[in-house]
Amino acid sequence: MGNEVGNLQLVKKLNRIGILNIIREHNTISRQQLAKLTGLTPAAITGIIRDLVATGYVVETGFGKSSGGRRPVKLQFNPDSGYVFGAEITRKNATLGVVNLDAKPVMLKQYSIDMTEPQQGLDLLADEVAKMIIESGIDRKKILGMGVAYPGLVDITTKVVKRSSNLGNKWRDISIENWLQDKIGIKVFVENNSNAAALAEYILGRGKETKNMAYINLGEGISAGIILNGMLAYGFKGYTGEIGHLVIYEDGPLCNCGNNGCLESLYAVPALVRKANNELALYNQKDTLKAIWLEKGNVTIEDIIANANEANTYAWELVRQAGWYIGKGVAAIINVFNPEAIFIGGILAEAGNTLMEPLTESVQKHALPELIREVKIELSSMRKNTGFYGACAVAIKALFEGGGDALLDV
Numbered sequence: 001m002g003n004e005v006g007n008l009q010l011v012k013k014l015n016r017i018g019i020l021n022i023i024r025e026h027n028t029i030s031r032q033q034l035a036k037l038t039g040l041t042p043a044a045i046t047g048i049i050r051d052l053v054a055t056g057y058v059v060e061t062g063f064g065k066s067s068g069g070r071r072p073v074k075l076q077f078n079p080d081s082g083y084v085f086g087a088e089i090t091r092k093n094a095t096l097g098v099v100n101l102d103a104k105p106v107m108l109k110q111y112s113i114d115m116t117e118p119q120q121g122l123d124l125l126a127d128e129v130a131k132m133i134i135e136s137g138i139d140r141k142k143i144l145g146m147g148v149a150y151p152g153l154v155d156i157t158t159k160v161v162k163r164s165s166n167l168g169n170k171w172r173d174i175s176i177e178n179w180l181q182d183k184i185g186i187k188v189f190v191e192n193n194s195n196a197a198a199l200a201e202y203i204l205g206r207g208k209e210t211k212n213m214a215y216i217n218l219g220e221g222i223s224a225g226i227i228l229n230g231m232l233a234y235g236f237k238g239y240t241g242e243i244g245h246l247v248i249y250e251d252g253p254l255c256n257c258g259n260n261g262c263l264e265s266l267y268a269v270p271a272l273v274r275k276a277n278n279e280l281a282l283y284n285q286k287d288t289l290k291a292i293w294l295e296k297g298n299v300t301i302e303d304i305i306a307n308a309n310e311a312n313t314y315a316w317e318l319v320r321q322a323g324w325y326i327g328k329g330v331a332a333i334i335n336v337f338n339p340e341a342i343f344i345g346g347i348l349a350e351a352g353n354t355l356m357e358p359l360t361e362s363v364q365k366h367a368l369p370e371l372i373r374e375v376k377i378e379l380s381s382m383r384k385n386t387g388f389y390g391a392c393a394v395a396i397k398a399l400f401e402g403g404g405d406a407l408l409d410v
């Protein structure tokens, strides 16, 4: 008997989240259309809609056209019925913000937070969340979750972060979800940063147009988030897409992972900045980037990108070289996963055509012709803050999945 009640409640829950998801997917829809689409009785639909309107997730927005009889009431999802936090963390900086359930930002800020000390870094992040809740004026009850985009390996079975070669060696077996949840009292969902960015591109960007795509994140590391048949490709533990650790030069520099000559030990942002600062010291030609180096004593990735548009300059050559080798990694993704679209994102993507031309040429040279013919390779349509929006998308997706436990307290 108890079991039957349990099952009935589960069915009720699944019906409610199912109906809510159908309403979200449509601009407007009527109760009659919902009954037709789901096969539920009009009485059941009426009951579910009553609950969804009472909780604010659904609003009635006027009347549709009559097909004989009474005009149907139009129903719409209300994206301002709830909000989620999103955070993208990197070694020294964090992007934190709050968005509505359509991922429209209410607040978005950058912070300097040192994440090489996990607990200290997470505590500082939690403090900023608390401050932002107050500053945004959003009712605490309407904050339904928080997504975190993490630059390292996240075990999909336990949601524990295994390590991050970018954040340093103190990150070992840490549950960001538990740590933050305890501090801020909001349900937290953690995801690898490139997976999160791929999800943002897929749900909010031009990735919508395909079900098979990859997002290549060119930042402190180099990695890919891969969507196959409309789902993130996780593999056994969730560690897919680590193209930054393709060894392209066995005698190359030591990588953060412990190996030598990995793609990211040569062409991720920190490696490019290091290389530029070393080589500019010996660079004798008249050059805009060299002039900056002479003036400031060092150059940043922003300096490199700002000076990479003019042909035959040092920055131009450096970015082109990076594009060529990164193209080898992208070719490997194409050969293995056969995507329809590749989106290039992260800080280095700001170099635009200077990066994309050699990268595309390199892909054409290194991937199978049959696989390249159909694939579109373009800059990410989300551009800046993709990881942040990905973190938000992760939280929103989790809320609307399964029985919608975090969303509808049945």
Ligand SMILES: [Zn+2]
Pocket (backbone or CB within 6 Å): 244, 245, 255, 256, 257, 258, 259, 262, 265
């Ligand atoms: Zn490596």
